[in-house]
Amino acid sequence: MKPAAFDYIRCDSADEAVALLAEYGDDARVLAGGQSLMPMLNMRVAQTKMLLDISRAADLAVTRVADGVLSVRAAVTQAAVEWRPTLVDEVPLLAQAFPHLGHVQTRNRGTVCGSIAHADPSAELPLCLAMLGGEVVLRSRTDRRTLPAEQFFRGALSTARQPAEIVEEVRFPLARGGERYAYAEVAMRHGDFAIVGLAAAVSAAEIRIGVGGVADRPWIQRWPRLANDELDAALNQLAWDLGARDDLHASGAYRRHLVRTLGRKLIEELRR
Amino acid sequence: MKRFTRGVRHRIELTLNGLKRTGHCEPRMLLSDFLRQELGATGVHIGCEHGVCGACTVRINGIAQRSCLSLAVVAEGQDVRTVESLAGAEGSLSDLQTAFRRHHALQCGFCTAGILMSASEFLERWPEPTERQVREMLSGHLCRCTGYTPIVAAILAVAAERRKQQLER
Numbered sequence: 001m002k003p004a005a006f007d008y009i010r011c012d013s014a015d016e017a018v019a020l021l022a023e024y025g026d027d028a029r030v031l032a033g034g035q036s037l038m039p040m041l042n043m044r045v046a047q048t049k050m051l052l053d054i055s056r057a058a059d060l061a062v063t064r065v066a067d068g069v070l071s072v073r074a075a076v077t078q079a080a081v082e083w084r085p086t087l088v089d090e091v092p093l094l095a096q097a098f099p100h101l102g103h104v105q106t107r108n109r110g111t112v113c114g115s116i117a118h119a120d121p122s123a124e125l126p127l128c129l130a131m132l133g134g135e136v137v138l139r140s141r142t143d144r145r146t147l148p149a150e151q152f153f154r155g156a157l158s159t160a161r162q163p164a165e166i167v168e169e170v171r172f173p174l175a176r177g178g179e180r181y182a183y184a185e186v187a188m189r190h191g192d193f194a195i196v197g198l199a200a201a202v203s204a205a206e207i208r209i210g211v212g213g214v215a216d217r218p219w220i221q222r223w224p225r226l227a228n229d230e231l232d233a234a235l236n237q238l239a240w241d242l243g244a245r246d247d248l249h250a251s252g253a254y255r256r257h258l259v260r261t262l263g264r265k266l267i268e269e270l271r272r
Numbered sequence: 273m274k275r276f277t278r279g280v281r282h283r284i285e286l287t288l289n290g291l292k293r294t295g296h297c298e299p300r301m302l303l304s305d306f307l308r309q310e311l312g313a314t315g316v317h318i319g320c321e322h323g324v325c326g327a328c329t330v331r332i333n334g335i336a337q338r339s340c341l342s343l344a345v346v347a348e349g350q351d352v353r354t355v356e357s358l359a360g361a362e363g364s365l366s367d368l369q370t371a372f373r374r375h376h377a378l379q380c381g382f383c384t385a386g387i388l389m390s391a392s393e394f395l396e397r398w399p400e401p402t403e404r405q406v407r408e409m410l411s412g413h414l415c416r417c418t419g420y421t422p423i424v425a426a427i428l429a430v431a432a433e434r435r436k437q438q439l440e441r
Binding site: 001004005006007008009011012016019031034035037038042043047051053055079099102103104105108109134189190191271 | 273274275276277278291298299300302305320321322326329335337338340341342343345346349366390392401408409411412
């Protein structure tokens, strides 16, 4: 349970980090809060020659609201966003999802961008980002590109990030007037990985539902307003489309059941 | 930028419980091991070493977090507080520690050091917590002795007592 040997560099800025990544590429791993990477290094599920610590890069410790989005840069902790007094008005879905994300003690250290970059299929933040149609800003030494969340997530723990890039910033669209949001999940214990995580948004025009923990990446489904019996059929179809499989934590059938029942509960709450 | 090479023991300085301390570590040394082995802070307990059990929780720059999910080199120059910082002069217990004893909030005591560090931060942030908030904070710690109920009672009692003292002031 101790990490294998690596070199460690503490970067003071994003410029330093991308310059080093240009040099080391795949041989380096970026360390921000380390709440996913450190357990993997400890258990030697992951090994690296070089650890690039960006947690003290001042230019990455920035959160701001502008142009209709809440943008969070790579060194900002989950707790720093969760405790924004204005979060519940800015991105209400995030405010509802945070309490499910690990524990207070891990949110105190873990970063928002780190969770997005890690891309665990059952993680809350990738689901919220995809659900809201957010963006990921990737930066290398020579280039900066912005990808919609749906193009960023490629599969379980797999993203469009290239070895020389850092996830510099993620952007969550602010709440839209007339749209209401809800989040729910089922896990073995509070703070564990979700067996199923569900996000819903309901407006006069459409219903959107996002599912985490079942497919290999966040799955977003859009429907026009549906009558009650149509909703059951649509949720059932969604439950099967996700291709749920049996694993140690839950059967595929139980996951389908959760998508149907939790989905209905969330949407009914939002319609009230 | 600062670089630490693998396989070499580097000299690291940090502030531990208010005192500047130095020790030596390779880049891969966990902060939890550094605190125990190099600095002698054996109040830091090590359970799972992957962030689940909470026994190794310390406060870094005031914020409660897992020392097994950090490295000594990451904590260089930071302000680290462990359970050793809670008691006053000549071992007089803090109000939090006293409440844990009074409410029988520990049996074997292995998890207690981490819980005390989380609770000390929690009560500063939420001076009037609800039981639900206390339980949510405690979800980041595993205790196999108490069933948690006496821990919740102890933390709520400290909050009530501090509030009372503030009103009387």
